[in-house]
Amino acid sequence: MPTNVTPEYKKAEAAYKRAREPRERLDLLREMLRTVPKHKGTEHLQADIKTRIKELTEELAGPRKTGARSGPPTVIKPDGAGQVVLLGPPNSGKSTLHDVLTGSHSAAGAYPFTTQFPQPGMIRVDDVGIQLVDLPAISSQHPVPWIANAVQQADGALLVVDVSHPGCVAEVVDLIDVLAARKIRLIGSWPEGNERSTDPEDPFVILLPTLVVAAKADLVDEIDAELEALCDLAELDVPVHAVSAEDGEGIEGLGPWLFEALGVVRVYTKIPGKPPDLGRPYTVRLGDTVERVAVLVHKDFVERLKFARLWRPGEDGAGRQVGRDYVVRDGDVLELHA
Ligand SMILES: Nc1nc2c(ncn2[C@@H]2O[C@H](COP(=O)(O)OP(=O)(O)OP(=O)(O)O)[C@@H](O)[C@H]2O)c(=O)[nH]1
Numbered sequence: 265m266p267t268n269v270t271p272e273y274k275k276a277e278a279a280y281k282r283a284r285e286p287r288e289r290l291d292l293l294r295e296m297l298r299t300v301p302k303h304k305g306t307e308h309l310q311a312d313i314k315t316r317i318k319e320l321t322e323e324l325a326g327p328r329k330t331g332a333r334s335g336p337p338t339v340i341k342p343d344g345a346g347q348v349v350l351l352g353p354p355n356s357g358k359s360t361l362h363d364v365l366t367g368s369h370s371a372a373g374a375y376p377f378t379t380q381f382p383q384p385g386m387i388r389v390d391d392v393g394i395q396l397v398d399l400p401a402i403s404s405q406h407p408v409p410w411i412a413n414a415v416q417q418a419d420g421a422l423l424v425v426d427v428s429h430p431g432c433v434a435e436v437v438d439l440i441d442v443l444a445a446r447k448i449r450l451i452g453s454w455p456e457g458n459e460r461s462t463d464p465e466d467p468f469v470i471l472l473p474t475l476v477v478a479a480k481a482d483l484v485d486e487i488d489a490e491l492e493a494l495c496d497l498a499e500l501d502v503p504v505h506a507v508s509a510e511d512g513e514g515i516e517g518l519g520p521w522l523f524e525a526l527g528v529v530r531v532y533t534k535i536p537g538k539p540p541d542l543g544r545p546y547t548v549r550l551g552d553t554v555e556r557v558a559v560l561v562h563k564d565f566v567e568r569l570k571f572a573r574l575w576r577p578g579e580d581g582a583g584r585q586v587g588r589d590y591v592v593r594d595g596d597v598l599e600l601h602a
C-alpha cells in the first residue's frame with residue numbers, strides 16, 4: 265500500500281480484500297477509487313483500480329454480444345460453502361476430475377485445450393456443497409486473458425497435474441509463470457477459517473491456497489516419489505494428493521479434505537417452539553460469529569438482532585443465551601431473537 269493513504273481508503277481496501285461476491289467487490293473498487301488520494305505517488309494504484317473496475321463491470325454486464333469478447337461468463341458467482349477452482353496444464357485431467365466429483369459432464373478430451381470456459385459444479389460433502397469450477401488449461405501457448413477474473417473470488421485451487429506425462433514439470437513451471445504475470449500466486453497454507461491471505465503491499469495480488477492433485481494415479485507406479493520430485497523442481501511448497509478418475513483412488517477423500525481446509529462451519533437455525541431445520545445448514549467459516557449467520561439468514565435482520573439461543577450438538581434444554589459476537593462451531597443450532 266502506498267504511504268499517506270487515508271483511513272477511508274484503507275478501510276475500503278481491507279473490505280475489498282475480504283469480499284468474495286463480485287458485485288460487492290465492484291462497489292468496493294469504486295469506493296477505493298473515490299477515496300484514494302489523487303497524487304503522483306498513487307498513479308499506478310489508480311490505474312490498477314480503474315482497470316479492475318472496467319474488467320469487472322464488463323463481466324457483470326451479462327452475456328457478451330459479438331466479436332472476440334463473446335462467450336459465456338468468466339466470473340462464476342460463488343455458491344455453497346466455498347469456491348475452489350481447477351488449475352492445470354493442458355490435458356492433465358481437470359475436466360474428468362470435475363465430472364467425477366460433481367457430475368457436471370464437463371467435456372473431457374484426449375487432446376489439449378478441450379475446455380474453453382469456466383464450468384461450475386458442486387461437490388457434496390454430507391449436507392453441504394463446495395463449489396468446484398473447471399477452467400481452461402493454463403499455458404503460455406494458449407493465454408486466457410480473463411484468468412484473474414475467474415480466480416479472484418476463489419477460496420482455493422486444485423492444481424491438477426499428470427505426473428505420467430514427461431513434460432509435466434516444465435508445464436507446471438510455465439503455468440506458475442503465466443499466473444505470476446497476472447499477480448496470482450499459489451500458496452500452501454489453507455486458511456482453515458474466515459481469514460484470507462493477502463499481500464500487504466498490493467491489494468490486487470491473489471494468494472491462492474493450493475492442493476496439488478496428481479490425476480491419473482492409475483498410470484504411475486511410485487506416485488508419491490514422483491509428486492515430491494515435481495514439487496521440488498517446480499519450487500511448490502504445497503500439500504499433495506493422488507487421485508484416479510479411472511479406478512476411483514483418492515476421489516472420496518477430496519471433498520472432506522476441502523471441508524477441513526476451508527474451515528467450513530455448519531449452523532442450523534430454528535424458530536422458537538419448533539424443532540431445528542436440520543435439512544439446510546447455513547455455512548460460515550471457523551472464527552465467524554452469530555452476527556455472520558444472521559447476515560446470511562437475512563440482510564436486514566442483523567440490525568434488529570438482540571440475542572440468540574444456541575445449542576451445541578447433543579445438548580437439549582433451553583439453550584444458552586449468546587450475543588452477536590459469539591463464535592459459532594460446526595453443528596451449532598441457533599435461534600435468533602430480534
Ligand atoms: N488413465 C487415466 N486417464 C485419465 C484420467 N483422468 C483423465 N484421463 C484422460 O486424460 C485426457 C484429458 O482429460 P481431460 O479431463 O479432458 O483433461 P483437461 O485437463 O480437462 O484438459 P484441457 O481442458 O484440454 O486442459 C482424457 O483422454 C481423459 O480420458 C485418469 O484418472 N486416468
Ligand SMILES: [Mg+2]
Binds near residue numbers: 358359371379400401
Ligand atoms: Mg478440460
